[in-house]
Amino acid sequence: MTTEEKEKVKEKIVKEIESLTQSISSLEEMSRPVAPDVSLGRLTRMEAISSQGISEANLRSARGRLSMLQSALGRIDDAEFGICIECEEPIAARRLLIMPESKKCVHCAAL
Numbered sequence: 001m002t003t004e005e006k007e008k009v010k011e012k013i014v015k016e017i018e019s020l021t022q023s024i025s026s027l028e029e030m031s032r033p034v035a036p037d038v039s040l041g042r043l044t045r046m047e048a049i050s051s052q053g054i055s056e057a058n059l060r061s062a063r064g065r066l067s068m069l070q071s072a073l074g075r076i077d078d079a080e081f082g083i084c085i086e087c088e089e090p091i092a093a094r095r096l097l098i099m100p101e102s103k104k105c106v107h108c109a110a111l
Helices: 003-030 042-075 093-098 106-110
Strands: none
Touching: 003 042, 042 106
């Protein structure tokens, strides 16, 4: 991986971390418990609880991806960054631009 490609991946990681941090703030707000004293109809309350559950799942997913991106950002200057952990071949720069947290090449990830 060239230095220029590595810089592009680093920029992508930083942008995605910023975006995820903002999304997490919104999702935390949306996943707060529905207070029982709020006057909602029965169906509306069920919808609110369902929406809360979806927000919680999205929040867990976003936090997991944020953690992986922060880990990738910490490893980006390592010589092993961009090398598949399975076959030890270089991971395509295009893959890293799409999924900067990738530790496996496309072939090994498909297995």
